[in-house]
Amino acid sequence: MSEATATRTPPAVDAFEPKIIAFVCNWCTYTGADLAGTSRLQMAPNVRIIRLPCTGRIDPLFIVKAFERGADGVIVSGCHPGDCHYTAGNFHARRRFAVAREIMGFLGIDLDRVTFSWVSASEGGKWSEVVNETTARVRKLGPFNTYRDLVAGS
């Protein structure tokens, strides 16, 4: 099923709608998302973007924090490898996330809830795909309650 149609039919009131936080770089993905807007590409309204200068700025703790604060999914997106506005920032980001992945497993966060992608400034279409695909995936996984339960339990 295509995500676009899913959003046109309003979901049942009590259906689970995931909250997704996107950490994106200012130069590529943010601009790509702007392009999606200018091109009026309809997509799932579940994603909230936080703008950063570069994926290199993204601390894995942001992701953990987002989940702790009730996000059900996270997108991390920046320039294509080799295209980084800052030469190598996204390269370091990738290295860091290779490690972060393991930590997240350790913290009990299902890696399927996190999408890493490259979206360039000209890939508005790709951005909408990333948004829709992630939303659909996280919706299937259901709400992320691990942390909420923890907080509630303590």
Add this chain to the structure above:
Amino acid sequence: MARIGVFVCHCGENIGRTVDCAQVAEACGSFPGVVHSVDYKYMCSDPGQLQIKEAIKEKGLTGVVVAACSPHMHEKTFRKAAAAAGLNPFLCEMANIREHCSWIHEDRARATAKAIDLTRFIVEKVKRNQPLVPISIPVERRALVIGAGIAGIQAALDIADGGREVILVEKEPSIGGHMSQLSETFPTLDCSQCILTPRMVEAFQHPRIKLMTYSEVESLEGYIGNFAVTIRKKARSVDDELCNGCGDCQSACPVKKIPSEFDAGLGKRTAIYVPFPQAVPNIPVIDRERCTRFKAMRKGKKKEVCGRCLKACGREAIDFAQEDRLITEKVGAIVFATGYQLYSIGEEQPREHLSGYGEYGYGEIPDVIDGMQFERLASASGPTGGRIERPSDGKEPETVVFLQCVGSRDPQKGIDYCSKLCCMYIAKHTMLYRHKVHHGRAVVFYMDVRAGGKGYDEFVRRAVEEDGAEYVRGRVSRLYRAGDKVRVCGFDTLSGEPLEMDADMVVMATAIQPQPGIESLAQKLSVSYDKSGFINEAHPKLKPVETNTAGIYVAGACQAPRDIPDAVAMASAAASKVLGLFSNEELERDPCVAQVDETTCSGCFHCERVCPYGAVEHLEVRDRGGNLIKVIAKVNQGVCQGCGTCQATCPSKSVELLGFTDAQIFAAINSL
């Protein structure tokens, strides 16, 4: 206590159609710290901006959030408005509820909810924003140009004519680069020397150009506006103050059989030499590798051998004891213009992963030459005085076969790209040849003819239609000696027939490659280069002469294969960038740069390792007695570009990117 104002924009119908702006404004009004929240039809209009200014003054706002379009659209506008009302512009930010919300959703309720979320993020962030002051750095208004081919010369002249001083560094004994070797030039067939030499002399005599030939960049420190460059002036063994260029030393030198680099190996030179008669400066240099005296010295012989040049020189300009000198200069901008070299047809390749042309004899067939050698043969100032003679026996070749794309467009040899110039100069060569040898046959094996410049295709057509060049579409498989001829095994893909022919001479258009050593120079300057070694421009379309290091520009064939018109256009563009930079005494920079907390930094220097710009420096912290306590990181704000990689890497959270601090971002996340 924060006093934030929120301004929600309808953008006419653009936002208002899907987002209930009034509801957003109302919701925002209830966020802690928000003291003012309104919606309006067009925020960016004059009345809209006025509202913001007034609210800042009347309500004493400490921060402004405009929920409207993308900050890429209007951040500057609103920050200016805030500044006009006396608020630090960095305390004003935008929430993007148009591109990222109203335009991409249809469900009004959910779009409105999202708009509220997005605005809340920014409100929380802005609450923690600090006033920032744009960084200003003084500009050293002198430029360095590296490489004095046509590109470097042009850039130097333009900058100098614009009123600024230039240091022009050339590693060879003379300026001029490859253009000085060319015979006549496409697309007009004017004589290369005739148009170049005046430029060379002009550069030499220009009061604001400091020429440093036989010199190379040793190291570079600093950042845009404030570079300190150290240049190695190689020992010439001739005192350039005393020498008057009479040439007596050259006539006296007994070592006469050194293949001349200028003549692409076809002519000979002496051990003390000027590369060519029109060289600038016209001051010889001793080739210490070849000079018998220096050879003897290296072998440890005490006795001073030869020295004929010394005796011949009436001005006592020869100085065998001269040593390399290191000179440091302060400059504010740099133009990278080191040009190209040709792919070697021999087995030995300048770059490791490349392979030579075994099927074409690895350069062992004497009558197989490259394009530059043909230029020298055709040049009136060349070793044959402009007569086309083949190297093996000096006969005038009756049939010349030209091969295009040798080494270019050839992933197997390690080069994928098209060298861009060769289609044109091969067409030129066929013309030059046919003009000189009227009965001769000029056969070109090509794959495509790429002649996309002004007057270029007409030029190629002329070679075919007027000058009788025969074009055969197909790559040649093999060359080998057949008697005193060269057998060419080709295939005509248009007629579908194998085509074998004997040539008296074969000219190969070998690939254009960056100069050897370009990688290490680029690393010294921290500019990036592609896998072939060409310097990367900052943006292929919009920043074609900038590199990704601020203050360093690129021109000519070191960026990609470039012909003379391109090289000159780039050079002038780079020069105008430099002059633009120099039109300010000080530079203003976005203050979103990193800052190290001296108290917590442990000096692990992880930040230094990840910083793509080398912005992290070492700072020695001493007590009052001057004893070293610790060495910590310090970000040079002139160099830092604000990527934030250091911050995400720092294990002790000691470095913060202003404008994107952890406090700001966590606040946004926490508001979820």
Add this chain to the structure above:
Amino acid sequence: MKLGYFPGCSLHATAREFDESLRAMAPRLDLELDEVEDWACCGATSAHNTNHLLSVSLPARTLAISEAQGHESLLAPCAACYSRLAYARHALEADPSLCDPVKDAIGREPPTTVQVLSIVRLLADLAPRIREKVATALDGVQIACYYGCLLARPAELNDVGSVEAPTAMEDVVKAVGATPVVWNQRLECCGGGFSLSRKASVVRLSRSIVEDARAAGAAALVVACPMCHLNLDFRQKAIARRSGERADMPVFFLTQLVGLALGMSATELGLGRHYVSTADFVARLSGQEGAAESASEEIKEVG
């Protein structure tokens, strides 16, 4: 040095002299040849042209046996066999997905360690030893080294130097004192496996090889492949008929040439089995009155 040995089908028949000369020469160079037990045909062009899996599996079986026999290196003198065996080793390494089907086909573990060695590489490596042991130096004798296609190509299997300018065979020829001529056709194909099935093509291609060698002043051709030998030696009469020349360019296996220099007899080297007589060449070599006759006697006897 102990080597695994894969003679291949041709060395038992049409190229018997290749086998004979190699076996006879081996002890003189301190080589011990340990034949692979119960080896099978490499499949040659026919398997290769028609069934990729078969063309890997047949050699893979032989290689597996060789490995089980403890061979580190396996010598395959026939260039075609070398090519097939080396290809199988390469393919199994480069394409792990082949391993299972091959294992299934041969019912053994596919080979992983044994290295395939061509005779040219082997002799080039032994050049210093050969030089020491030369009894009859072939001083000044002009030799055209012919690689053909399978020794130099494809690049992944080449063990004789660069693809376009290999030198290994010349190194061997120099080691015995002879002079390798500079000529153009040393890497061109002779027509290979078409000897029987497309004679006209073979004659056309082989002709330009023989003619070019002659033009370069070669007194003999040297080869390392039974197919090349067949096409250049056995077919030389047909070639000569076309070009109006005499069929008088002797074609030696590299081992025979080395054998001659080591002082081995024509019989030992199987020189009598050639179509183009080698007698004149051998006679000129020994350079002695009477030696010529006895050499040709010897050769005739075998014939």
Add this chain to the structure above:
Amino acid sequence: MPPLAGQGRCLESVPWRGAPVSPGETTLEVSVSHNDHTGSTLAAHVRQVTGLNPARCYQCGKCSAGCPMAAEMDFRPHDVLRLIQQDKREQLLSGESLWLCLTCETCTARCPNECDPARVIDTLREMVWRDNGGAGAPRHIRAFHKSFLKQIRRSGRIFEFGLVAGYKMRTGSLFSDVGAVPGMLKRGKLALTPTRIKGLDEIRRIFDKCAAAETDAEEP
């Protein structure tokens, strides 16, 4: 989801899943070319079997310029690549040119784009052989391959006398090279009795498993 028109890059989101990142990987191109490599075209077949992309060929003709058999072929190596690009299956596979290739690898050694025409031709020949036993091949060449493979299956090795005999029987060209046999016998170059290896059952197994060869070997 079908890719949007006009966008060269692959549109699936590319999650960073998988192995740890190494520096070399930064140059990894995540775009996927839209050249068909899964369909039923000839190009797709070649790509699946060999991993080679026939679309790389830019028709420079260098392969054909060096091919020793080009003079005798209807389709030269570069034509083969072109016909694949155009998916002219019938035209290409029914011709005899494929069978004239000697696998001398000259084309492959020199192709600037690493198209490996020799391997491509092998792949096509194998395809034809499996489909119809090499019907398009010149009679003599086909007969030769059949005899050859049959020999191996029967004895594990080539017994040249038998091979020649079998081949002559198939082609009926009994008299060409007829003078050769006595000469060969005289020179000890033809054994009259075949050698059979011990592991014949192994050889049969190999043939059976490599199924495509089976039919040919069974043929009388």
